[in-house]
Amino acid sequence: MKTYHIRFYENRWIYYCISLAVVLVGLICNVIFGTRLDIQFTGGAVLSYSYSGEIETQKVERAVESSLGRDASVSVNKNVRSAESGQVSNNVTISLAGTNSITPADQTAVLKALNKAYPNEKFESLKMDSVNPSMGQSFFLKCIVAVLIAFLLLNLYIAARFRKIGGMAAGFFAIFALLHDVAMVYFTFIIFRMPLDDNFIAVVLTILGYSLNDTIVIYDRIRENRRLMGPKTPYRVLVNTSINQTFTRSINTAICTFLAIATVFVVGSVYQLNSVV
Template sequence: MFQILELKKTVNFLKHAVPVSIMSVILVIASIATLATKGINWGLDFTGGTVVEMEFSQAADLTALREQLVAPEVEGAVVQNFGTSRDVIIRLPVKEDFKSDVQVRATQAAAAIVDANVETKRVEFVGPQVGAELAEQGGLAVLVALICILMYVSFRFEWRLAMGSVAALAHDVILTLGIFSLFQLEFDLTVLAGVLTVVGYSLNDTIVVFDRIRENFLKIRKSGPSEIVNTSITQTMSRTIITTGTTLIVVVALFMKGGAMIHGFATALLMGIVVGTYSSIYVASYLAVRLGVSREHMLPVEVEKEGADQDALMP
């Protein structure tokens, strides 16, 4: 299949690298500015709050339930199906003027108007301190992942390629977070899982391209770095199209039909896949070329054997 889709002629991808790179820099700066001014709309997993799980006697009417949750103590409640259509989970934000038990009673009263036979299955409270700790640990998880990737790519390839890969990953994460900040989409643990998944997906695509670049540097001796990078990207383009296309089909299906529980996760994946695909070319590969990667950097280091000088002197 790869042979059928393989391009017969090398495409000059780096021809458009400068304007695309400028666009990426502008988007990154805009994302950082958005994060600094508007911040992130943290979910209850990070801000703390009360979680109420209920079971209705029949399929729950979420719209009617949301219309009943208008009291000041439950303002801003998030209502979602949890499992079956009869199971509902309600997330209540922290209110300084109202205690948790008051919010729970107001929620139960609102649910009883929709269904008199509703049952409360579980009530949990997550304190703001625990939520702040989750946010800190989530940020550290992304940072540690980037550092480990930098070490891995430096060991497997070369530091110029490693810098390109880490720059591409940071680019993908910042743009994804910028979208969530711009539209004030709720950022919870499922979204954090999506961001970490984007890091792995983007790295996988970059490693495939870098592996072919290293192989072509050793095989093709008369071409410059830009030509070799263009050749490598062209040769791996069939794989990129197939992988990205099939993944997008699944992610779009999750985004459209997956429900509110995984909507944030699907949004993070959708943004990350689109941004990560072009960043492997116009961020990772182009930055490596700008840093001066060449064939000499790809050659394995020769290790001199002990006694080699004496053997050379022997007749």
């Protein structure tokens, strides 16, 4: 396995500045635009319509928002086969977040706006579902509790397992690294104006898993190198050597994960599987 010779310790301030820049930009965007929560956490209504031909999601969003005066999120499902009639059609789903209910008059206004924007696409109303925010909030709280318990157990494990290289302090900084990674994910969603939904929860839990794995591997390498190189080895040499020795493994793991995700994305795009894209 190839061993790199990157001076991580000497360049640490560069990495600090990159992280700080992402945090500052994220905070500014958060103050200006706010945090977008998906309908699963805010509640609301989901309207489904069938249509023929081709439509643009942004144009549909503008038509709905102008007719109702509230934000809307649109997703398109093409070539959907109906379970009842067996016919294949195109469906568009419009999500309206908020506690305000959708009246029959609102549904009629949306349908008129769609037919006005696309007079030849023959929009027809399929169904309207109300979304209770309590389920999404309950799931979110359970995830937070699970993460807090994991942090506590991680601190205890590292304190016992790596007591020769810091013990409880090593556990604290491992948790700090995990919180940093979660913050990077959160601010990425904020900067690119992506709503916080179940995908955000999945991304955070995945990042925590990979980050935790890398942290344990690097700590283990530092402990072994301290034993092999002696306790008088300079800290920067110990850190650089340990991270470089595990760097190839981290890159290979990231590449394998990317290939798996890319495969799912390509297959989902080709076969119009919006649930996995």
